[in-house]
Amino acid sequence: MNPQLILLISLISCLIVTACQALTDDEITSEWNTFLERTKKSYRSPVEASRRLAIFKENLETIESHNALFEQGKVTYKMAVTQFTDLTKEEFSQYVNKFKLSQRPKQSENIYKANPNLTVAAEIDWRNYGAVTYVKNQGQCGSCWSFSATGSMEGQSALVNGQPLVLSEQNLIDCATSQYENYGCNGGNMDGAFEYVSYYGIDSEEDYPYLEYQSDCEQRESVFRIRSYADIEHNEQSLQQAVSEIGPISIGIDATNELQNYASGILIDQTCSQQVNHGVLVVGYGSEGGYDYWIIKNSWGDYWGESGYFRLIRNYNACGITLMASYPII
Numbered sequence: 001m002n003p004q005l006i007l008l009i010s011l012i013s014c015l016i017v018t019a020c021q022a023l024t025d026d027e028i029t030s031e032w033n034t035f036l037e038r039t040k041k042s043y044r045s046p047v048e049a050s051r052r053l054a055i056f057k058e059n060l061e062t063i064e065s066h067n068a069l070f071e072q073g074k075v076t077y078k079m080a081v082t083q084f085t086d087l088t089k090e091e092f093s094q095y096v097n098k099f100k101l102s103q104r105p106k107q108s109e110n111i112y113k114a115n116p117n118l119t120v121a122a123e124i125d126w127r128n129y130g131a132v133t134y135v136k137n138q139g140q141c142g143s144c145w146s147f148s149a150t151g152s153m154e155g156q157s158a159l160v161n162g163q164p165l166v167l168s169e170q171n172l173i174d175c176a177t178s179q180y181e182n183y184g185c186n187g188g189n190m191d192g193a194f195e196y197v198s199y200y201g202i203d204s205e206e207d208y209p210y211l212e213y214q215s216d217c218e219q220r221e222s223v224f225r226i227r228s229y230a231d232i233e234h235n236e237q238s239l240q241q242a243v244s245e246i247g248p249i250s251i252g253i254d255a256t257n258e259l260q261n262y263a264s265g266i267l268i269d270q271t272c273s274q275q276v277n278h279g280v281l282v283v284g285y286g287s288e289g290g291y292d293y294w295i296i297k298n299s300w301g302d303y304w305g306e307s308g309y310f311r312l313i314r315n316y317n318a319c320g321i322t323l324m325a326s327y328p329i330i
C-alpha cells in the first residue's frame with residue numbers, strides 16, 4: 001500500500017477513536033462556558049461553582065452516551081445541555097415537584113368525551129394556524145399552571161374569536177389564588193385559572209407583564225373572557241379528538257425525569273410516572289418512523305428542547321398525559 005494512503009487511514013481512524021473517547025477537559029470547559037453564557041447563571045462561591053461543574057460533567061457524559069445510542073438507532077430522542085444540566089437528577093425532580101400542580105376537589109360539569117362517529121385528523125399542528133404564541137419562560141417560579149392555561153386560552157382566542165392575543169400569566173398568579181386552589185409560584189392548576197377567567201376575564205401579557213414572583217392582584221384590563229371550561233375524559237382517544245376539534249389543550253404530565261436534558265425527537269421515557277406535576281400545552285400530534293407522538297409546548301424558554309417544544313410518545317398513556325387535560329369554553 002502507498003505510504004501516504006496508510007498515513008491517511010491511520011489519521012482517520014485516530015480521529016474516529018478520539019471522537020469516541022470520553023470528553024476532553026477542553027471540550028468540557030467549552031460546553032460549560034457556553035452553558036454559563038446562555039443561561040446567565042452564576043454561583044454563590046467558587047466551591048459551589050466547582051460542585052456544579054462536576055455535576056455538569058457527569059450529565060455531559062450521560063448526554064454523550066445517550067446520543068451514541070441515538071446514532072445507532074437504539075433510542076428515539078436526543079439529549080443536549082439545557083438550563084438544568086448543572087442539577088443532579090434529584091435536584092431536577094425537586095425543582096419540578098416544588099412547582100407541582102394542585103388537584104381540584106371538583107371536576108368541571110363539562111366532560112369532553114371522544115365521539116367514535118367522528119373522524120379525527122391524522123395529524124395536526126396548531127402552530128401552523130396562528131393558534132400558538134411564542135415560547136415563554138416561567139423561570140424560578142412554580143407557575144407552569146398559568147402558562148398552560150394562557151396557552152389554551154390564546155388558542156381559543158385565535159381560533160374561535162379570530163383574535164390572536166398574548167395573555168398574562170402574572171394576572172393569574174396574582175389574582176387566581178387559593179380559592180381556586182392556586183398558590184402563585186408554589187403551584188396551581190389550570191381549571192382554577194379558567195374558573196377565575198370565567199368571572200373576571202384576563203389581561204394581555206403586554207399590559208400585565210410577567211414578574212417571576214407573586215405580587216398584589218391588580219384588576220387592570222380584561223381583553224379576553226370565557227364562559228366556562230371542560231375536562232377531558234382520561235384517555236388518549238378523547239384527548240386526540242379534542243386537540244383535533246378544539247385546538248391547543250392544557251395538560252399535566254410527570255416531568256421529573258428525561259426532560260432534564262431533552263433536546264429533540266420523540267420522548268419515550270420509561271421512568272416517568274402517572275403522578276402529574278407539570279402543566280404544559282398540547283399543540284398537535286403526528287407520527288414519525290412508526291411512532292405516534294404529541295407535540296407539546298413547554299414554558300422553559302426556547303433554549304430548551306425543540307425550540308421550547310418536545311414530542312412525547314402517543315397512545316402509551318405516557319407520563320400521565322390524560323389525567324389533567326382541559327380547555328376553556330368561550
Ligand SMILES: *[C@@H]1O[C@H](CO)[C@@H](O)[C@H](O)[C@H]1NC(C)=O
Nearest residue numbers: 112113114115116117118119
Ligand atoms: C353514533 O352513531 C350511531 C348510529 O348513527 C348513533 O346511534 C349514536 O348515537 C352516535 N353516537 C354519538 C356519540 O353521537
